[in-house]
Amino acid sequence: MSEPKIIDGKAFAAGLRDRIATEVAKLKEENGITPGLAVVLVGEDPASQVYVRSKGKQTVEAGMQSFEYKMPETTSQEELLAKVEELNNDPAVNGILVQLPLPKQIDEQAVLAAIDPAKDVDGFHTTNVGLLGTGSDNGLVPCTPLGCIMLLRDHFDGNLSGKKAVVIGRSNIVGKPMFNLLLKESCTVTVAHSRTQDLPGEVRQADIVVAAVGRPEMVKGDWLKDGAVVIDVGINRIDKPEGGTRLVGDVDFASACERASAITPVPGGVGPMTIAVLLANTVTAACQQNGIAVPK
Ligand code: NDP
Numbered sequence: 001m002s003e004p005k006i007i008d009g010k011a012f013a014a015g016l017r018d019r020i021a022t023e024v025a026k027l028k029e030e031n032g033i034t035p036g037l038a039v040v041l042v043g044e045d046p047a048s049q050v051y052v053r054s055k056g057k058q059t060v061e062a063g064m065q066s067f068e069y070k071m072p073e074t075t076s077q078e079e080l081l082a083k084v085e086e087l088n089n090d091p092a093v094n095g096i097l098v099q100l101p102l103p104k105q106i107d108e109q110a111v112l113a114a115i116d117p118a119k120d121v122d123g124f125h126t127t128n129v130g131l132l133g134t135g136s137d138n139g140l141v142p143c144t145p146l147g148c149i150m151l152l153r154d155h156f157d158g159n160l161s162g163k164k165a166v167v168i169g170r171s172n173i174v175g176k177p178m179f180n181l182l183l184k185e186s187c188t189v190t191v192a193h194s195r196t197q198d199l200p201g202e203v204r205q206a207d208i209v210v211a212a213v214g215r216p217e218m219v220k221g222d223w224l225k226d227g228a229v230v231i232d233v234g235i236n237r238i239d240k241p242e243g244g245t246r247l248v249g250d251v252d253f254a255s256a257c258e259r260a261s262a263i264t265p266v267p268g269g270v271g272p273m274t275i276a277v278l279l280a281n282t283v284t285a286a287c288q289q290n291g292i293a294v295p296k
Contacts, residue, residue, distance in 0.1 A: 009273050035282050037055070037093075037278070042080060073103055080111055118285060135180075146277050161186040165190070166191075166208070167182065169191075169213050169233075182208070190206070207225065208229050211230070211249065211250035212233035215236070216248050219232075221256045221260075231270060
């Protein structure tokens with residue numbers, strides 16, 4: 001095989017953010033609406049702090065309002081639910097994101113269920129899960145899988161119909177919504193997981209492989225069909241032999257490049273898409289709440 005196309009998620013995300021900034025300016029001018037995103041962070045998890053800072057910065061850069069709420073590690077479930085309720089009722093807030101994971105004393109599902117589905121820009125509320133599962137366009141879709149679909153639609157010029165896809169991983173935040181999105185695009189989809197009997201055999205059938213496993217470089221190049229398009233969702237930090245660490249995906253990039261026709265790198269592939277899609281979801285939510293057509 002010749003060298004695969006490297007799917008540049010960083011550049012795609014930058015273009016998406018530009019388009020969002022244009023839409024936001026238009027919403028302000030034509031409708032007097034400035035979309036607002038509220039992010040709630042409970043506790044001191046360093047990775048979560050980095051994500052939340054980055055989300056706030058990119059929200060403001062897109063011309064939207066960013067509301068950040070930092071709550072102590074000892075926050076009770078009642079206190080967090082009260083904050084969610086306050087944000088549900090705040091008309092300046094169009095999108096609410098409660099940063100996961102939450103401290104142990106808090107029931108994550110109860111918090112996700114308390115978010116107004118119309119403001120659920122993470123798309124984790126069962127109402128939005130159900131809307132996606134029934135093929136509706138009226139809900140909000142989880143950011144990472146929606147970002148993967150955007151990259152795939154761009155690669156295939158909008159037509160994924162009839163492709164065979166394998167999604168490795170069945171989590172609620174990536175694998176399952178990815179399955180539904182690919183099905184909506186009329187792919188024939190297999191979802192593999194830790195109990196799948198012959199994973200390389202399943203992968204070998206696929207025109208599109210989406211790896212969302214959380215295991216460094218698990219998917220090997222010789223598992224792939226020639227010309228497969230590979231979307232690597234994994235973000236794994238591994239030790240370098242010479243000391244220090246580096247990020248790798250769930251796919252063994254070097255060997256995958258020998259078979260794939262296109263592949264997302266890690267870093268710089270799916271990762272940068274997630275926050276850009278979060279901003280897009282906030283614009284979608286603001287439009288849906290105000291009865292305005294959602295920008296394409
Ligand atoms: P989870 O741990 O929730 O799910 C992992 C899935 O992989 C499970 O369904 C599990 O199967 C399956 N799995 C585990 N081991 C194997 C195996 N040996 N063979 C086949 N399947 C296996 O992870 P997430 O979905 O939350 O995340 C997956 C990856 O994506 C991680 O690396 C994470 O860091 C990354 N990620 C990246 C994001 C981004 O912004 N780019 C956002 C979210 C996640 P089972 O259900 O049977 O246990």
